[in-house]
Amino acid sequence: MSENKTELKRSLGLIDATSLVAGSMIGSGIFIVTSAMARDIGSAAWLLVIWMVTGLITVAAALSYGELAGMMPNAGGQFVYIQRAYGRLVSFLYGWTVFTVIQTGVIAAIAVTFASYAAIFFPILDDTLFQIGAGFVFTNSKLLAILSIILLTYINTQGVKSGKIVQLILTSAKLIALFALIILGIYVGLKTDILANNFANMWDASKTVLNPDGTVTVTKLAGTALLGAAAATMINSLFSSDAWNNVTFIAGEIKEPKKNIPRSLFLGTLIVTIIYVLANVAYLALLPMQGTPGATSIFDGGIMFANNDRVGAAAAGMIMGNVSVFVMAALIMVSTFGANSGLILSGGRLFYAMAKDGLFFKQATELNKNQVPAKALWVQCIWACVLALSGKFGDLLTYATFASLLFYILTIIGVFILRKKEPNTERPYKAFGYPFVPAIYVVITTGICLTLLVYDTVNTGLGLGIVLLGIPVYYMLMDRKQ
Template sequence: MSTTNFKPTLGLVDATMIVAGSMIGSGIFIVSADITRNVGSAGWLIAVWLITGFMTLIAALSYGELSAMFPKAGGQYVYLKEAYNPLVGFLYGWSFFSVIQTGTIAAVGVAFSKFLAYLIPELGNNYFLFHFGNFQISSGQLVAIFIIILLTYINSRGVKEGKFIQTLFTSAKLLALLGLIVFGFILVKHSYWTENWHTGFVSTKATAANAAETLSIANVSWMGISGSALLGAIAASMVGSIFSSDAWNNVTFIAGEMKNPQRNIGLSLFLGTLIVTTIYISVNLMYLNVLPLNEIAFAKDDRVAVTAANAIFPSFGTTLIALLIMVSTFGCNNGLILAGARVYYTMANDGLFFKRASTLNKNAVPEWALWAQCVVASILCLSGKYGDLLDMISFVVVLFYILTILGIFILRKKLPNAERPYKAFGYPILPALYMLMGAAFCTLLIIYKPQYTWPGLIIVLIGIPLYYIAVANKKQAA
């Protein structure tokens, strides 16, 4: 038995929890190490997070107009299709299915298992179970797949079940992060705040003192950078901060299940991104209070939060952060899994995805699309390449954000009389500013980190022949 329509059961609080919960995964606990190695000062560490937060807020406020115009399942895929043409929408949907959403689900799942290994080492990524030549399977990868399957099953039971998990786990991690921030300022025995802020905005980059050696805290040499080298370092740093701040747009994919979507999606985008941006900057300020800059840059395995927690709570810091990240990644993956399947459902209804993905089960959720997403994410877990793919796709993610926001300008000309219950805040200045900042980020990556750009573009371009195959199949079926 199946149903033909989504049930509008999600309110403003539910939507805000999906925005915040999908954004906060494992990145905030890790990527500040790489940012610090790239820019080498307290001022620039915070500046990178501020720039990313500012861009995210502008984009969220801009998406509010599109979500109010097209309050239906599919979100960004629908906006691109309506502003440009079905091919552009499909290229986003294909990239989303092949790596953007599924790769993020895999990465967050493996992050869960990495921190579970602090409590149960046999369930970690260093505990290998099978070897087939160069192909290895660790127990951590199997744990990640189990979590993805479990959450897919829960979400196949209905949106209320997914909503409950999301609200519970997002509330828990927001409160835990808030507590960590507060305790980082009131309990730590030695504050490095003044020492770290002496570095101000004097940008430096970590290099090995001996070129033959691997970069480490024991042999690091800080080299002053400016001009184009600084711009390249900021762009490289923002790959991590943008990944940590991504997935805020997931709430747009579930518009068909929202109460009063014209109002609540735009408002939840603003509230969710504002909460997370404030938390992220506060966490980094806490790092600067608790740890010297060198220890932020060279925390073991980049796990800055673990190092900071051990300074605040010497006897149980590692266990505390391991539990917090497990809660964080579990809730994050629930939001990603819940929202992602709605894109494939809408594509299938347009005849551009597997036909079975266009049906809803008796619980009014796209069960087949959920399990298809689960299979691809699980394969990426086993491949071990999800991290590389996500580095490569950051460029493409921002490129699609730019195209979507440009779509606001196009639709104002294309559909001048369309109903717009909400209009993009600061239009045209703020949306244009986002496009300029996003274009600068993409250009700097092309120049200074080309390995982060061309593989992602290849993945997108593979979608062109797939689109024409899908269109041909659709015509034959008709």
């Protein structure tokens, strides 16, 4: 079979697409970020409100994306939507940011998380293979992280059927495990007074800072300071709820995409939102909100000071004791491996769409004998491995989170723009609650971004810098084509 095919085959159904949405969203974040959020906000009620608002705006965005997906059921998703509304430069800046940081950076971060939890079973992974100076250390775990990216890329080059089977199995496994943690956690927790104590003064917010000398500084929060802290810490829950849009990248391989993409976006984001809120209820039922840094017991560390922020492992420890360390490590390994499978599957399709538009390597338009864009997948693999090797992905992701939110806002505004520019274009699905639901997303997310500009100016500025760096690259590409 020829290697130069350029049209994808539609072979994914609604269950496959929904599995990709949910599987890509659930990585390691839900098991970790609640600790940092608890320190930032110090209130059980506000903690749940932040997770619920995160879910609300994520579902609102998914419902709005459904209209665009129905209009443009082609590979590339958000890249295609942005180009239709704003033109090639803005769409390139989105694709540039996704390739350099967002998609590849997340893949690298998740692979390293997978390897770090594998080290719980195989301590040899923490051993150093070699070191260059004081700044670069190459461990066995980094090698495993890179090998996992390569393995998943290879699996996804063997055809979309191979990728979807892996994705469906791993997503099912982690959903079952998460529901078990939630049900057992709430059941065990309700036999104690922990949940009641956490909600005794549930609206009293405060920021807790662990000082270098081991002491703790607690600052009460109210008014604008409270809103600022809530918006700033929401980055954690938003990051944990991200990647739901990846299903739009593979629109060219979904059966009946005008119906199935909107449905999968809604179902996937709703399922994960419910799971995330309930998981936090389980944490609050099992562990005190407050805690003591360096505590020798799981209970005394609380949610705020769970060991290495592993609040999921701490909660499981309250249910199962010492064996929970290994149970949670296995769960997170399955969760992260499954998330990366979905991210790798979908990311290659975005770069395939960019290449077809002349905005990426020309060879990325080619499909292999299994009718997948293998060269696009391998380019993504190489850069993700470089980021994993460098160890700089964490910083890059912090910078890119702000940029990612901006592109989400632009895409949702695109629904309004295209309604005006193309009123007669077929829309098999129209955004639910238009114009209110899309407007709610834009208003809330814009407010978060403006707050971040004030409270986290350095990281937001660097995020904008990564995006703007794509402008000269774009014009270099255009000059080369002339």
